Amino acid sequence: MKKKVGLYFGTFNPIxxxxxIIANYMVEFSELTEVWMVVTPHNPFKKKSSLLDNHHRLEMVYKACEDYPNLKPSDIEFGLPQPNYTVNTxxxxxxxxxxLEFALIMGEDNLKSFHKWKNYKVILERxxxxxxxxxSKGLIENEFLTHAKITRVPAPIIEMSSTFIRKAVKEGKNIKPMLPEKVWKYLDEMNFYK
Structure with a gap:
């Protein structure tokens, strides 16, 4: 039987x-044996201006995953033409x-807009x-509520965002507990988001 790898996509700006918490929960409490943190170079739906360089965000993901053997950083999308779409990845x-067998990990908010993704039906089939x-606001499409390929995992609800962290750093707030220690040190040393 193939090992099942969950793909957790994000700009991780910062992780x-x-x-x-979500990635580790997926490894410990679902049928996924590993979670790959796929650092996206540029999300077609997001403005690029506040994004740190790809290599800095990847470095932070490496540092965050070091203590978790079943969580792996991935730069697979760095070599793909931009803008890239999940189906291509x-x-x-x-x-x-x-x-390996790959699966997607997404938040309920993304599931609500999943019908707008490029080739979403192909993704759901495979x-x-x-x-x-x-x-989050909005409704989940009926076809996704009972779809055999969609598993809802009762992970903790985490209301923390990279946007909030960037803003807090800029305002000089102490957000150290919200980041893995190695990521905090890297951000601090590099003077990011200030």
């Missing part, structure tokens, strides 16, 4: 303790790692999706 990963709860 914070909430990301690690999945094809790349399948070609590169035919011995991959499992593990959804963690988020407090």
């Amino acid at each position: 914070h303790s909430g990301h690690l 999945l094809i790349q990963l399948e070609e590169k790692y035919p011995e 991959y499992s999706i593990f959804v963690y709860p988020r407090i």
